[in-house]
Amino acid sequence: MSGAGEESRGTCGCACDKGCAGEPIAAAASVTSAPVVATGAAPAVAANAAPEGFVAHPTPAARKLVWADGQSSIDYTATAGHLDIRENDGSPIASLFVISYVADAVSGDATPAGPDRPVTFLFNGGPGSSSVWLNTGGFGPKKAPSMAPLPSGAAPYPIEDNPYTLLRRSDLVFIDAPETGWSAMAPGVPTSRAWGVDQDADVFCRAVVDWIAANGRWNAPKYLFGESYATTRVAVMANMIQNRCIDLNGVVMLSNLLDWAGDQAGSDAGYINLIPSYAAAAAYHKALAGGADAAEANAAVTDDLMRRAEDFALGDYAAALVQGDRLPAAREREVAERLSELIGVDAGVLLRRHLRLDMEDFRAALRADEGKMIGRFDARFVADNDYVVGSGGADPATNDAATAGVNSAETCAFRAVVREIGYEWNRPYLVLNNMQVEPNWNWMHRAPAVDEPMNCPNTALDLSAAMRRNPLLKVAVMGGKYDLACPYLSARNDIAHLFLAPRLKLNISYGLYATGHMAYVDAAALAAMDADLTAFYRDGRF
Numbered sequence: 001m002s003g004a005g006e007e008s009r010g011t012c013g014c015a016c017d018k019g020c021a022g023e024p025i026a027a028a029a030s031v032t033s034a035p036v037v038a039t040g041a042a043p044a045v046a047a048n049a050a051p052e053g054f055v056a057h058p059t060p061a062a063r064k065l066v067w068a069d070g071q072s073s074i075d076y077t078a079t080a081g082h083l084d085i086r087e088n089d090g091s092p093i094a095s096l097f098v099i100s101y102v103a104d105a106v107s108g109d110a111t112p113a114g115p116d117r118p119v120t121f122l123f124n125g126g127p128g129s130s131s132v133w134l135n136t137g138g139f140g141p142k143k144a145p146s147m148a149p150l151p152s153g154a155a156p157y158p159i160e161d162n163p164y165t166l167l168r169r170s171d172l173v174f175i176d177a178p179e180t181g182w183s184a185m186a187p188g189v190p191t192s193r194a195w196g197v198d199q200d201a202d203v204f205c206r207a208v209v210d211w212i213a214a215n216g217r218w219n220a221p222k223y224l225f226g227e228s229y230a231t232t233r234v235a236v237m238a239n240m241i242q243n244r245c246i247d248l249n250g251v252v253m254l255s256n257l258l259d260w261a262g263d264q265a266g267s268d269a270g271y272i273n274l275i276p277s278y279a280a281a282a283a284y285h286k287a288l289a290g291g292a293d294a295a296e297a298n299a300a301v302t303d304d305l306m307r308r309a310e311d312f313a314l315g316d317y318a319a320a321l322v323q324g325d326r327l328p329a330a331r332e333r334e335v336a337e338r339l340s341e342l343i344g345v346d347a348g349v350l351l352r353r354h355l356r357l358d359m360e361d362f363r364a365a366l367r368a369d370e371g372k373m374i375g376r377f378d379a380r381f382v383a384d385n386d387y388v389v390g391s392g393g394a395d396p397a398t399n400d401a402a403t404a405g406v407n408s409a410e411t412c413a414f415r416a417v418v419r420e421i422g423y424e425w426n427r428p429y430l431v432l433n434n435m436q437v438e439p440n441w442n443w444m445h446r447a448p449a450v451d452e453p454m455n456c457p458n459t460a461l462d463l464s465a466a467m468r469r470n471p472l473l474k475v476a477v478m479g480g481k482y483d484l485a486c487p488y489l490s491a492r493n494d495i496a497h498l499f500l501a502p503r504l505k506l507n508i509s510y511g512l513y514a515t516g517h518m519a520y521v522d523a524a525a526l527a528a529m530d531a532d533l534t535a536f537y538r539d540g541r542f
Contacts, residue, residue, distance in 0.1 A: 053092040054084045055184040061422035064104070067141040069163045072108025076101050076141065076167060080423035082182070083175075083214075085206045092186035094194060096207050097176045099131075099418070101141055101167050102215075110168045111537070118170035118221040118249070118537060121208050123177065125229025125257075127200065127441050128434030130181035131174040134227055136413035137406065138520030139166040140174070142420075144406075144413035146521040149294055149380035151405030159413045164520075164530040169537040170223060175207050180433045182425055196442030197457050201236035208241060221249040223537075228486060228517065231256040235459035238466035238473070239448055250474040250536065251463070255483055255517045256491035258460040260443070268321040271356050273490040275313035275343070276306055278362055280481040281379035282344030285366060294380070298514045298524075301481060306512070309342060310489060320355060359484050375402030378516025379482040406521045407431075460494040467504050474540040475508045478529065480515040488512055509541045 049059035060081025067074045079102070082095040103113040111117055122139065124131045136144050136159075143162035146152055166172060176183040178194040185191055194203045212218055226234035231253040238251050262269030280301045287300035320327055320335045327335075333347070335355060340347040343357075345365050350357060357365075363374050364385060375381035383401035411431050418424075445457035448465035467473050477495065479488030495508065511532045515525035535542035 050082070050095060051084055051092075054095050054186050057082050057095055057182070057184070058423065058425050063421045065141070065420075067161050067165065067167060069161065072106065072110045072168065074103050074110050074141070074167055075105040076103045078141075078417070078421045080418055080421045083207050083210050085203060085210060093189060093203060093206070094178045094183060094185045096178065096203075097182035098173060098207070098211065099135060099421075100171070100173045100211070102171045103167065111170065115216060116220055118223060119173060119212075119217050120166060120170040120223040120225050120252075121173045121175060121211070122225040123175055123204065123230040123233060124227050125231070125233065126180070126432070126434045126437060127177065127195070127229050128180060128432065128437030129229070130176045130429070130431050132181070132410055132414045132431055133518055134225065134520075135174045136417055137410040137518060138526070139164070139225075140172065140417070141165045141167045142413060142417050144409035146406060146409070146523060148406070148515070148522040149378060151381075151401075152409035154408060155412055157409050157412055159416050164526050166533060169534060171220075173211055175204065178203060179437060180430050182427070182429055191440065192442065195437055195440055197232065197236065197445040197459070199442065201233055201240055204233060205237055205241045205244065208237075209244070209246065212246075222246065223250045223252065224248060225252040225254070227254040229257060231491075232258065232260075232457065232459050235463040235466075236445070239462040239469070242466055242470055247470045248466075248473055250476065250540070252476045252478065252533070252536070253491070254478045254519060255486040256477060256479060256488075256494075257486050258463065258491055258494040259458040261456045261458060262490060264456060268318070268356070269493070271321065272313050272318050273487045273493060274359060274362075274484065275317060275339075276309040276489050277379065277481060277484055277487040278343040278357075279305060279309035281362075281366060281374060281484070282342070284380055284482070285374065286344060297380075301514065306481065312338065312342060313489065317355070363484065373401070375482075375484075375516065376400045377483060377485050377518060378402035378480065378521075379484055380516065381405055402516055402518075406518065458494070460498055463495075464498040464500065467500065467507065471504060471507075473507060474536065476511065476533070476536050476542070477508060478511040478513070478519065478532070480513050480517060480519045480525065482515060483517040485517050507540070509536060511542065
C-alpha cells in the first residue's frame with residue numbers, strides 16, 4: 001500500500017470517540033503548541049501553521065495524558081505537528097511530521113521528568129516508511145495488540161497503554177521521513193534533496209537539532225533509535241550530528257543494515273549472514289510439524305543451535321564459498337549435506353545452487369510440500385503460496401505474511417492516537433511510500449575518510465568514526481533470530497570488521513531475541529528488549 005488514506009471516525013473503536021480523559025492544551029507559537037479541542041469532540045482541520053515557502057499544514061495539537069501500568073504512572077504531553085526544516089541560508093527544505101511524548105510528572109521507577117530527562121529520536125526505515133511501527137507497534141505509550149506469530153486480524157482492536165513503553169526511560173520523538181506519513185517537501189524543492197543516503201541523514205539531523213532548540217532540551221541526554229533502513233540512517237547521523245558539535249549518549253539499532261555491499265550480486269557475504277536465521281526458521285517449523293505449539297517451537301531454537309549455525313556459517317561454509325568453482329565436488333557435497341541438515345532444504349537443491357540459497361528461494365522451499373511460504377520479516381509467519389497468479393515483482397513491505405499480520409492493527413492504533421491528541425489533516429497519511437521512494441533513492445555515500453563516494457554504502461564506517469570521535473558513545477545492536485530481511489549476523493560481521501579498540505568494543509551491546517524484523521510485535525520478545533533497554537539507558541550496556 002502507498003498510503004493509509006483518510007479514515008472515518010471511529011475506525012479503531014477507541015475511547016477518544018466516546019470522550020477523551022486527556023486535557024487539551026491552549027495554543028502557543030512553537031511546534032509544541034496545540035489548539036484547544038473540546039473533550040470528546042471530533043477535531044476540525046486546524047488553520048494553516050506553515051511559514052511562507054512551506055506546504056500548508058495544520059497547527060500542532062497537544063494533549064495531556066496519563067500512562068500507568070499498576071506500579072508506575074507518567075503524566076505526559078503528547079504533541080503532533082510539523083517541523084519546518086531549512087537550509088543554512090534559511091530557505092525551505094521540508095515539513096516533517098512529528099509526534100512527541102514528553103513526561104510532565106512520574107511515579108514509581110520511571111525516570112524523573114524535567115529538562116535533563118533523556119530524549120530519544122526514533123525512526124523507521126524503508127527507505128519510504130513512516131515511523132508508525134516503532135510508535136504504536138513498539139515503544140510509544142499506546143500500543144496495538146499483537147498475536148505474533150499469528151496475524152492480528154481486522155478491527156476493532158483493544159488499543160491500550162503499552163507496559164513496555166520506552167517513555168518510562170526517555171522522552172520520545174517520532175519523525176516521519178520526507179514524503180512519508182504527513183511529511184512533505186517544500187513546494188519547488190525536489191525530492192532528490194532528501195531521497196538519498198547522505199541527503200536523508202542531513203535532513204534528519206536538522207530535524208533533531210530544530211526539535212531540541214524549539215523545546216529547550218540542549219542539556220538532555222540524547223539518543224537515536226533506528227529500525228531497518230533507519231539503522232543505515234542513524235549510523236550516518238551519529239557521525240554527522242557529532243560533527244555539528246552535538247555529542248550523543250547512545251544509539252539503538254534494531255534489525256540492522258549497515259554494509260549494503262554484502263547483498264550485491266557476486267558477493268557471498270549475504271549468504272553467510274543468512275545461515276543462522278535459516279537454521280532458526282528450520283528448527284522452529286520442524287518443531288511445529290512435530291506437534292509443538294509456538295512457545296515450544298521457540299524453545300527448540302536453542303542458544304546451542306544458534307552458536308553451531310554461526311560457527312558453521314563463518315567456518316566451513318564460508319571457506320567453501322570463497323573457493324568458488326575450485327571447491328572439489330566431494331567437499332561441495334559434504335558441505336551441502338551439512339547445510340541441508342541445518343536449514344531443512346534438500347541437499348540436491350543446494351548443490352544445484354552451489355550452496356548459495358537466496359532468501360526468497362528458502363522462503364518458498366522450507367514448506368513447499370504444503371504449498372506454504374514463510375515470512376520474510378518474521379520466518380515464523382506462514383501464508384498460502386499457491387494463490388499467486390503473476391510472476392512479476394511485488395512490494396516486499398506488504399506482500400509478506402509477517403507484515404500483513406500486523407500492519408492493520410498498528411496503523412489503526414496510530415490513527416487513534418493522532419485523533420486522541422486532536423490532530424487532523426484532510427490529506428492521506430502515507431504509512432508506506434517505499435514503492436515510490438526506494439526506486440528513486442540516491443545510494444551514493446561519502447563515508448568518513450574515504451575520498452571517493454561509495455556506490456554501495458557501508459555506514460558501519462560512519463558508526464566507527466562516531467565512536468572514535470566520542471569514546472563515551474554507547475551502542476545497542478538488536479535483532480531477531482527469525483528476521484530474513486536483515487539477518488542479525490550481518491551487523492555483527494560488519495562491526496567486527498571495524499577493528500575497534502577494546503575499550504570501544506565494550507561500548508557495544510548485542511541483543512538477540514526470539515522474534516523477527518519488527519521485534520516488538522512479539523510480547524515475550526518486547527519484554528526481553530525492555531529489560532535490555534532499561535539497562536542500556538541506566539548503565540550504558542546490557
